[in-house]
Amino acid sequence: MGERKVTVAAEVGLHARPAATFVQRAKLAPMDITVAKTHGGGPVNGKSILAIMALDVRQGESVVISAEGEGADEVLDELAKIASTP
Template identity: 85%
Template sequence: MGERKVTVAAEVGLHARPAATFVQRAMKATMDITVAKAYGGAGPVNGKSILAIMALDVRQGETVVISAEGEGSEELLDELAEIAGTP
């Protein structure tokens, strides 16, 4: 299983527009994707669910772990990490 640790860069955290952009990209993938807070124990949640991601309440500067497994997962994880913040 591949994963990326990402520090969320957006001022609004992983909410509203950044979350929608993340989910839109994740929905195009055939594999399961999860997102969890790296510290604080929240998650993992379905990376294809905007409500689940917003419920994590990830704020700017917090670190998340994005995970996926399957063919093409490394490229997908790179794209999702770029959307969410800085690796």
């Protein structure tokens, strides 16, 4: 299973527009994608806007994005870039 640890840079955290952009990209992937805070809580569905918003990830917090399957590395790189963009 591939994964990326990312520090969220957006001022609003992984909420609103950054969350929507993240989920839109995740939904294009053929594999399951999960997101978890590095400090507490289990992984949630990375294709669910409600699940991502419920994580309550704030600016400066880190998350682990995971995916498995063909093309996972490319998808993970793109999702990590979205999450780490200010």
